[in-house]
Amino acid sequence: MAVSLQTTLAGIPLESCLMNASGVHCTTEEQLRDLIQADTGALVTKSCTLEYREGNPLPRYASIPYGSINSMGLPNQGIRYYLGFIEKHQKESEKPLILSVAGLSRKENMELLRMADACENLPLIEFNLSCPNVPGKPQTGYDFDETRSLLEEAFTVCRKPIGVKLPPYFDMAHFEGMAGILRAFPLAYACCVNSLGNGLWLDVESETVSIKPKGGFGGVGGLYIKSTALANVRMFSLLLPGTDVLGCGGVQTGKDAFEHILCGASVVQIGTCLWEEGVACFTRIAGELKDIMEQKGYQNINEFKGKLKER
Numbered sequence: 206m207a208v209s210l211q212t213t214l215a216g217i218p219l220e221s222c223l224m225n226a227s228g229v230h231c232t233t234e235e236q237l238r239d240l241i242q243a244d245t246g247a248l249v250t251k252s253c254t255l256e257y258r259e260g261n262p263l264p265r266y267a268s269i270p271y272g273s274i275n276s277m278g279l280p281n282q283g284i285r286y287y288l289g290f291i292e293k294h295q296k297e298s299e300k301p302l303i304l305s306v307a308g309l310s311r312k313e314n315m316e317l318l319r320m321a322d323a324c325e326n327l328p329l330i331e332f333n334l335s336c337p338n339v340p341g342k343p344q345t346g347y348d349f350d351e352t353r354s355l356l357e358e359a360f361t362v363c364r365k366p367i368g369v370k371l372p373p374y375f376d377m378a379h380f381e382g383m384a385g386i387l388r389a390f391p392l393a394y395a396c397c398v399n400s401l402g403n404g405l406w407l408d409v410e411s412e413t414v415s416i417k418p419k420g421g422f423g424g425v426g427g428l429y430i431k432s433t434a435l436a437n438v439r440m441f442s443l444l445l446p447g448t449d450v451l452g453c454g455g456v457q458t459g460k461d462a463f464e465h466i467l468c469g470a471s472v473v474q475i476g477t478c479l480w481e482e483g484v485a486c487f488t489r490i491a492g493e494l495k496d497i498m499e500q501k502g503y504q505n506i507n508e509f510k511g512k513l514k515e516r
């Protein structure tokens with residue numbers, strides 16, 4: 206039986222439902238080229254600002270027992286670098302290259318969106334509403350009024366398809382509140398979730414925190430956040446019918462990817478596991494996912510996408 210991982214993202218056909226999570230292995234041209242070569246269906250850049258940013262002091266990423274903690278602080282090459290790469294490579298690549306933007310002010314965000322809008326070969330933009338690690342800057346996605354007003358302006362300055370990267374939510378009122386805001390816009394997709402903001406991981410022997418920035422506070426990824434990620438994928442899929450939901454959080458195996466799709470994900474992103482294992486993870490996870498589908502008699506992901514059963 207031929208098992209296919211094909212999917213669509215905002216109407217664009219993808220050969221595989223697996224891709225990187227923004228921030229991991231996507232800051233330099235070399236890394237982006239690796240992702241084009243790898244078993245991915247699409248790829249997204251590191252979130253960018255107008256100018257190059259060095260980011261927070263090292264160490265700013267730590268592997269912890271079931272995942273990771275990071276406070277990178279938005280290190281990136283500046284938007285021109287990524288637009289240049291996309292202009293050059295999107296024509297040759299059949300995979301959509303998504304530009305992630307994360308300005309530090311409304312003015313910067315609008316300028317980034319204007320520049321992205323003018324890039325002929327760019328098919329999709331990811332608007333990061335959830336960076337947890339810039340000192341003094343709260344996550345936009347937790348401020349509903351600011352999110353609504355930012356999106357109103359974003360969709361006036363930019364005509365290209367825009368998806369949003371959301372922080373994890375934990376309360377039914379917040380799922381419904383955010384979904385109510387998003388419903389008012391022609392969103393290309395909602396990506397759930399960014400890292401679980403401001404966790405803390407310690408080393409008991411030395412009695413110190415594990416990363417340097419922000420006194421050790423950082424975004425948690427990996428298995429720790431899988432249940433939260435699945436809950437967000439599930440809720441936003443139910444609350445935003447007709448909008449693609451991208452699942453991100455705790456995907457290490459084909460089974461994890463299967464679970465995200467069962468909750469409603471059209472595309473599954475891999476972050477911590479890609480950092481730890483490198484781009485070979487896509488081939489391994491794709492193989493494991495296909496094995497599960499084959500055992501269950503599924504030939505494509507639409508046969509089980511969003512079909513999670515309640516008891």
Ligand code: RRO
Nearest residue numbers: 276277278279336338400424
């Ligand atoms: O660069 C970062 O510190 C970072 C970003 Br912009 C983000 O969106 N999520 C994250 O975990 N780290």
